[in-house]
Amino acid sequence: MAKTKFPSLEPYKNELWVCGRCGDCSLADKIIASDRGVDHPCGVKNVLGFEAYSAKGRVMILNDLIEGKLELNDDIVDWAYACNICKSCQETCMATADGIKMPEMMEALRKDLVANGFSLQKHEEIETSIINEYNPYKETKDFRLLVFGDREFPERADVVYFTGCTSSYREKEIAVTTVELLEKLGVNFTVLKDERCCGSVLLRLGREKTFANLTNHNIEAIRLTGAKTVVTACAGCYRTWKVDVVEAGYEYDFQVLHITEYLDNLIEEGNTSFGVDEGIRVTYHDPCHLGRHSEVYEAPRRVIEAIDNVELVEMRTNNRYAHCCGAGGGLKGTNGDLANEIAGNRIKEAEETGAELLLTACPFCYRGLKDGARHIGSNLKVLDLPTFLLDTKIGKSVRRREEEPLKQKFMTYLTQHPKIFDGLKNGAIIDYEISESRFHIKVVGKRNVEAKPHRAENPDVELMFSPAAVETLVTFDSEDEYAAQFGKFFKEPTDEKWIRFNLRLNIVKLLMKGYRKFAQKAGLI
C-alpha cells in the first residue's frame, strides 16, 4: 500500500502514541465514581455504537493511517466527517494536561484529506459559496441585510453586532430578535453592511484557503465603525473570533463578546433587568463552541438566573461535560440523520429535567435541537436566549443584590492576603462556596489576586467551606496561620467546621498551575 502523506496530522504522532486507550472518552460515567459530570462523552459514538467513532478508536485509526496500515479512501472520508469536533472527548481525557487533542487532530486530518484530493462535493460547494458570496448557503451576498427589513444601521457605533451567516440567512429569528433586544436595551450599535462569513465552517471542514481574505475584510470593516466591542449571538462566530483568528496570528483592537457575556455585563453593572409574569422552569444547553472551545459557561447561566420568575435546572450533562447537540463540526450538513439522532438524545436529557423550555445560545444548536425534538416527536420548546429575553419584561435598571456579609468578608480577606496564593501561576482560578453562594479568586500577578462575586467559568479547583470555618479563617492576620488552620479544617473536619474540595482539572494541569506549593503551604501534603 502506497504511503500517503499527512502533513497536518503527522505533528500529532507523539500525542497519538501517548494515548493509553483507557476508554474514558468512549464509555465513562464519572458522575458518582469521581464526581466529574462525565456521562458517555461522545454523542456520535452513543448513536453509532462502534468504537471507531470514539476518540479512543480514532486514535488507533489515525495511527494506522499515518503508518500506512489503512488506505486513504472514501470510507475514511465518511468516518472523518462523522465527528462534531465538539471537544467532549478532550475535556474528559486526563492523559495529558490538556487532554488528547482529538478535535485538532480530526481537523488536521480533514485538511490532509482535502490536500490529498479527497473531497466531498457538498463541502466544495460550501467553499465556493463562501468565496463568491461570503456565506456557505449559496445566498446572494447583497441580500445579507434583508433579514433586518427596512432597518438602517449607522456607519459608526460603540458596538458592532456580528450577525453570522446562519442567523442572517437561516435562523433569521435570532438575528432579528437580537437586534430588537439591543435596541430595547438602548445599546449604541450597528451591523456591518458588508459582513462576511467568519470562516468557521471552512476551518471545521479542513478548508483554509479563503480564511485570510474573510478575516482581513471583517477586521477592517469593524475598524471603520470605530466600535470597541463586537457582540455576536453565534457561538461558532464567537469561537472563530476568540480562538481561530487569534491563533492564526491576527490582531484586533476591539473586544469580542458573546451576547450572553454582553448581557451579563449589563446586568452586573445594574443597567438591565428581565422578568416574566408566570414562573417557568428552563434548562440550558451549552453550545460546544461557546463552552468547551471558548470556556464561557457561567455568563449565560447568570443571565438566565437573573430573570425574575425563571428557574434554571441543569441537565445530567452540563457545562464542560455537556453533550453536543450534534450540529457542529460540519456534521449536520454532511450527515443530517446522524445529527438529528444526536440532537434527539440531547432533547431526551432536557426532558428528564422536567423543564418547560430548553434555552441555548447559538443558531446551530437552536436549529439542531429543534430538528432533534421533531425527530423524536418531542413537544419540548426550544428557544435561543435573546429570543426568549425579548419577550420578557425588560427594565432599564435594577438594584444589585446585596452580597451576603460573610461572603463579602471572605472575598475581602482573601484579596487582602494574596500571600495565601503564593506559588500559583498567573491565571489560576479557585472557586469558593459558602452556604451555596459562590465567588472566585483569580491570580492576576505576583501577590495580586482579584475576587469576583460569582462562580468562575472554568475553575481549577472548587473549595466548599462551612460558614463557621470561614468565620475562623478570616480572623488570622498571618497567611501562615490561615494556611495551617485551612489544612486542619480539611484534614480534621468537625460537623461545624469543615472544608471540602473538588478538583476540576486533571492533576497534571493543576501541578503546572502551581497547586503543589499551594497544597504544601496549607499542610495538605
Added chain:
Amino acid sequence: MTIVKSSKTHPLYSELVSITAQERVNDNPVIISAYSQDACHLKAERPGIIVMPNTVEEIQAIVKLCSQTKTPLVPTGGRNGICGACLPRAKNSVMLDMINMNKIVKLDDEVMTVTVEAGMRWAELIHLLDDRGYKLGFRGPYGGNAATIAGSASINSMGYAASKFGPTPESIVSLEVVLPNSEVIRTGSGWNPTAQIFTRYSTFLDMTGIFLGDHGTLGVKTKVTLKIYPKAEFSTFIDLGFKTLEDAMAGLLEVQKRGLTEELNCLLARESADTYFPGLLDNHPEINATFHCIVMETDKQLAERKIEVIREIGLAHKGKDIGNFAAQIHWAEKFNEVQPMYNNGFWLNTCHLRPITRLPELMDRMRTIFKKYDLDKHGIKWIADALAVERAYAAAWITIFAPTRDKMELAEKAWNEMLDVAMETGGCPYWSGLLWEERVLNKVEKSFIELYRTIKKAVDPDNIIAPQVFGGVD
C-alpha cells in the same frame, strides 16, 4: 444507522446481520482498526468482523453460527485492559463488542445482589447503585470507567476496595454463560430456576469459579450477579509515612490482617513518589514508604475509631501520621488515577499478586534493574505501588513510562527483566493475556494446565471460543 459501510467480505457477514442488525455488524478495516489494541502496547491478530449483540438470544445464535462454521469467536468488554487479553489470536475472528448489554437485570435487596448484563461498566454500576442506596464490594479495576464487569470477571481484575472485598471474582455470586454449544448455563443458586440468586456455593461444585479468569475461553458471559452492600455514608482517611519499606510492610500487613480498611494503597519507593503523587513527600525527607487508608462505614464513630486504630498500628511500626490528602484524592479520583500518568509516556506494567511480606524483596530486585538500565538518566519514570488485597497479599504495581517512542526499546528491555523478576520472586499475575502468557506457561505445572485443557476440550470441542489463549488446546 451506518456511516462507514461494511466491506461485506467476512464469510459470516450476511448471517450475522440476519441474527442482529445491519448497523451492529461491520467488517470494514476502518472499523476493525479501532478494535486492534487494548490499553497496552502488545498486538495480536485483528478481528475479521465486529458484532454488537443486544441480547442473550442473539449471542446464542452467533455462537451456534460460529460453531457450525468453525469460526473463532472472541467476546470483549471495554477493551481497556493492560495485558492484551481481549485481542484475538486467530485470523478472521468474530469479535463481540458487548457494551450494548449494560442494563441492571435485577437488584434483589432481599439477598443483597445485583444482576447486570455483561457489558455494564463499573463506574456506571456504582452510579446506578448509589442512586438506589447501595454500594458494590470490590469496585472495579483502575480502568473502571470503561472496563466491564464481565471483562473483569474473565481476567480476575484487581482494583478499588480489594483490601476489604478481594479481587473481582470474590464479589461474584453467579454467572450466566452462553456455552460453545450455544446452551445457556446459570451458576451459583441460579442452577435452580425457581430460586433467587443469592449464593455462589450450593448443592454442586463451584461452577462459577470455572469461568472466572478463563479469559473468555469457556463461553460468553452474558450476565453477572454481584454482592451489594448498604451505602456507607461515613468515610475516614489517613496517610502514614515510614523510614523503611520493611516498617511500612509490617504496618500494612497488620492493618490488612485485621481487615480495617475498604481500600489500602501503599507507595513502595520514595524515588517514584513524584510520578505517583507529585509533592507528596517534599516535606518529609526522612520517609521512604507510605501507605494510605480509606475506611467506609455506615456508622460515623466506627469509621473514626477504625482510623484511630490504624494510626496506632502505624505509630507502633515507627510510622508518622502525614495527614490524609493523598488518601482522599485517591478515593475521590476513582478510576482517574492512572490516566494522568500517561503524561510521563507510554506505560509498561508488571501488575501481579504476591504476599505482602515479599514486597521488599521485589523492590530490591527492581531497583537493581532500574540502576542497570539507568532508567532515570533516560527520562524513564516509574512508580512502585502496591494495593492490599484481602488479608495478607497485594497487587504489586510497578510500572515504567517510556517518554518517547525512541525510548521504548530500552524500556521494553528493562521491563522484560522486571517481568522475569516478578515471577522468580514468587509473584503470580492475576491475569495472563499476551503480557504474561509465555512466562506463565513456562512455569505452570503440567497437570494444572492439562486439566484446564481437558475442560476446554470438553466444553468447546471445536475450539471456537477465544482459541489459542493459554497456549491453546493442542
